[in-house]
Amino acid sequence: xxxxxxxxxxxxVSQCSSFFDFIHHxxxxxxxxxxxxxxxxxxxxxxxxxRNVLSQLSHGTTVLAVKYEKGVVIVGDRxxxxxxxxxxxxxxxxxxxxxxxxxxxxxxxxxxxxxxxxFGIELEHYEKLDGVPLSCEGxxxxxxxxxxxxxxxxxxxxxxxxxxxxxxVKQQQGRIFKYDVTGGKYEExxxxxxxxxxxDARVTIKERxxxxxxxPEVISLALQALLSAAEEDVGTGGPDLFRGIYPxxxxxxxxxxxxxxxxDVASQCDQLARTRSERES
Amino acid sequence: xxxxxxxxxxQLMQDKAEYAKxxxxxxxSIVAIEYRDGVLFVADNPSxxxxxxxxxxxxxxxxxxxxxxEFESLRKxxxxxxxxxxxxxxxxxxxxxxxxxxxxxxxxxxxxQELKPFEVEILLAQIGERPDQTELYRIAFDGMIVxxxxxxxxxxxxxxxxxxxxxxxxxDVPDLKTALTRCxxxxxxxxxxxxxxxxxxxxxxxRTRTGRKFRRIxxxxxGTLLS
Numbered sequence: 469x470x471x472x473x474x475x476x477x478x479x480x481v482s483q484c485s486s487f488f489d490f491i492h493h494x495x496x497x498x499x500x501x502x503x504x505x506x507x508x509x510x511x512x513x514x515x516x517x518x519r520n521v522l523s524q525l526s527h528g529t530t531v532l533a534v535k536y537e538k539g540v541v542i543v544g545d546r547x548x549x550x551x552x553x554x555x556x557x558x559x560x561x562x563x564x565x566x567x568x569x570x571x572x573x574x575x576x577x578x579x580x581x582x583x584x585x586x587f588g589i590e591l592e593h594y595e596k597l598d599g600v601p602l603s604c605e606g607x608x609x610x611x612x613x614x615x616x617x618x619x620x621x622x623x624x625x626x627x628x629x630x631x632x633x634x635x636x637v638k639q640q641q642g643r644i645f646k647y648d649v650t651g652g653k654y655e656e657x658x659x660x661x662x663x664x665x666x667x668d669a670r671v672t673i674k675e676r677x678x679x680x681x682x683x684p685e686v687i688s689l690a691l692q693a694l695l696s697a698a699e700e701d702v703g704t705g706g707p708d709l710f711r712g713i714y715p716x717x718x719x720x721x722x723x724x725x726x727x728x729x730x731x732d733v734a735s736q737c738d739q740l741a742r743t744r745s746e747r748e749s
Numbered sequence: 750x751x752x753x754x755x756x757x758x759x760q761l762m763q764d765k766a767e768y769a770k771x772x773x774x775x776x777x778s779i780v781a782i783e784y785r786d787g788v789l790f791v792a793d794n795p796s797x798x799x800x801x802x803x804x805x806x807x808x809x810x811x812x813x814x815x816x817x818x819e820f821e822s823l824r825k826x827x828x829x830x831x832x833x834x835x836x837x838x839x840x841x842x843x844x845x846x847x848x849x850x851x852x853x854x855x856x857x858x859x860x861x862q863e864l865k866p867f868e869v870e871i872l873l874a875q876i877g878e879r880p881d882q883t884e885l886y887r888i889a890f891d892g893m894i895v896x897x898x899x900x901x902x903x904x905x906x907x908x909x910x911x912x913x914x915x916x917x918x919x920x921d922v923p924d925l926k927t928a929l930t931r932c933x934x935x936x937x938x939x940x941x942x943x944x945x946x947x948x949x950x951x952x953x954x955x956r957t958r959t960g961r962k963f964r965r966i967x968x969x970x971x972g973t974l975l976s
Contacts, residue, residue, distance in 0.1 A: 487832055589832055596804050596828050
């Protein structure tokens with residue numbers, strides 16, 4: 469049980485309004501790096517069993533973000549794989565983290581989901597304690613620190629690579645941030661894609677991207693990129709027409725974060741498939 | 750060698766209680782009232798940055814009266830408690846009842862063990878899917894916890910506010926406009942002076958919202974609501 473008295477006595481330590489730091493001080497066993505990564509003292513020597521376990525973990529993904537005239541769209545496929553098997557067809561990899569930001573994650577499924585959840589709580593926690601939301605830049609930096617804290621796990625093979633998008637209320641524009649495993653944060657000016665199919669998606673976007681795309685145009689472009697990634701990469705799933713499972717698409721703009729309905733994504737996918745089959749027949 | 754003064758425990762507790770009550774009585778009042786879509790909070794608070802009402806979790810709100818530094822630290826501890834519990838278990842497992850118990854324990858321990866008791870009163874509200882799932886708790890400086898119905902007031906002159914609200918009629922659950930009018934009238938009765946909208950802090954737990962139910966209402970919006 470959570471003891472209020474002990475929380476009160478912890479106040480001076482965790483006055484920086486960070487939930488991640490708070491659980492690091494009070495409940496270190498709940499932080500991913502400590503639990504998985506040998507208490508921060510990671511060793512690179514792994515025995516065969518560990519290797520086998522790691523090769524079974526879900527990974528492989530394509531998630532991408534593209535800017536358009538009013539903000540950013542962020543898109544993710546739904547497939548999770550374990551080795552050569554499909555582990556899940558319905559996995560969500562794109563998450564709304566607060567009113568003006570969303571995150572998409574590529575890497576080992578378990579730690580990825582946990583980081584997305586933790587990051588969402590981190591932003592909400594700050595907003596509630598301080599009474600104002602973090603700035604867009606502040607959120608991006610905080611995520612970088614969380615990725616950095618994950619480094620011991622990376623050495624054990626549990627890579628988590630996020631793609632962060634936010635609408636910067638002050639600058640009145642959408643922004644995209646990518647990260648490396650050490651927590652390095654790099655801002656992208658137009659688009660980016662990460663995951664095992666990231667390169668294929670980037671190539672497709674590069675061919676067709678221009679500034680100030682309209683919302684339907686950007687959604688169509690993002691879907692085309694995801695489809696070519698799904699064609700080239702086994703870790704990436706395209707739209708599943710039999711089961712009606714479509715990629716997740718979220719729009720982040722001045723109004724907030726909202727989902728593109730499955731029906732709209734479905735009709736866009738149909739449209740793309742038709743143009744494609746006309747071209748190839 | 751001098752003998753230490755003997756003070757009977759009874760006397761000690763009485764002195765502490767008196768001290769805490771005096772501190773709270775100096776402050777202004779805060780009232781929470783059930784309305785059709787949730788709970789309305791109104792605080793007599795001229796500052797628009799040092800809040801007395803705050804969000805704790807998806808459907809839980811907090812309000813503190815008395816010494817700011819003390820209820821602010823309780824507010825922060827409450828948010829940490831709620832976020833930790835929601836992270837460890839699930840969002841629906843965070844309840845006002847468990848928070849109220851935590852506050853009660855903490856305040857009770859401080860009251861009996863520390864030299865200076867906390868001069869605060871806490872108000873916790875939680876809304877559910879249905880109107881009958883609303884919970885209102887008042888926690889006193891000594892950890893005493895009361896489960897209230899329909900409306901609750903804390904802070905200085907809270908008794909006057911409560912009796913004014915009771916006189917205003919409680920036969921039905923009011924809509925937002927009526928609830929706000931009743932609260933303002935009750936605060937006016939308690940302070941004996943006109944209450945203007947910019948000098949009020951108003952917030953809602955609104956059942957009709959998706960996700961986080963807490964929302965602040967500015968003076969401008971409150972003005973349009975009342976007109």
